[in-house]
Amino acid sequence: MKLGRLNHIGVATPSIADSVAYYREVMGATSITEAFDLPEQGVKVCFVDTPGHDGTAGTQVELIEPLGPDSTLAGFLAKNPLGGQHHVCFEVPDIEAARAHFEGLGKRILGPTRIGAHGTPIFFLHPRDMMGQLTEIMETPKGAH
Known part of the structure; x- marks a missing residue:
């Protein structure tokens, strides 16, 4: 796995x-997607695009809001009422190979592989196994990069 x-x-x-509003007014963001619901994950999502150094797409900021009190994200916001960094997401070419890699290392995977906000398969790794950081692993979208 790479x-x-x-x-x-x-x-x-x-x-x-x-x-x-903050990303537009304070940070000067000009490319922000429309928000949409991901009911299977209990969140509303939108993406703030950042430019790469060479003019290509950079890393995105995924804004996530709970869809209701039963969302796992609601628990995070109960502890962090202003919000804050929730997770980091890395791309991999083959989600099943990545899952097997992490399982082989004894890393805890939180739930089944499912389709994420970019329309590609994802899974999450437990923060206690990832230096305290909730980590999302995402299959690279087809046609990207």
Whole structure:
């Protein structure tokens, strides 16, 4: 298994609308996707695009808001009411090979492989096995890079 590109940093927020305003007004972001619901994950999502140094797409900031009190993200915001960094996401060419790699190392995978916000398979690794950081592993979208 080889570490792929850092695709995005997930940022939990109590209000995507307020966070979008912040990224536009304070950070000067000009490319932000429309928010959409991911009910199977209990969140609303949108992406802030950042430019790469060579003019290509850079790393995205994924803004995530809970869809309700039963969302696991609601628990995160209960402990961090202002929001904050939730996870990092790395791309891999083959999600099943990556899953087998991490399982072979004894890393705890949180739930089954499922389809994530980019429409590709993902899984999460337990923070206690990843230096304290919730880590998302995502199959590189077809046609990307």
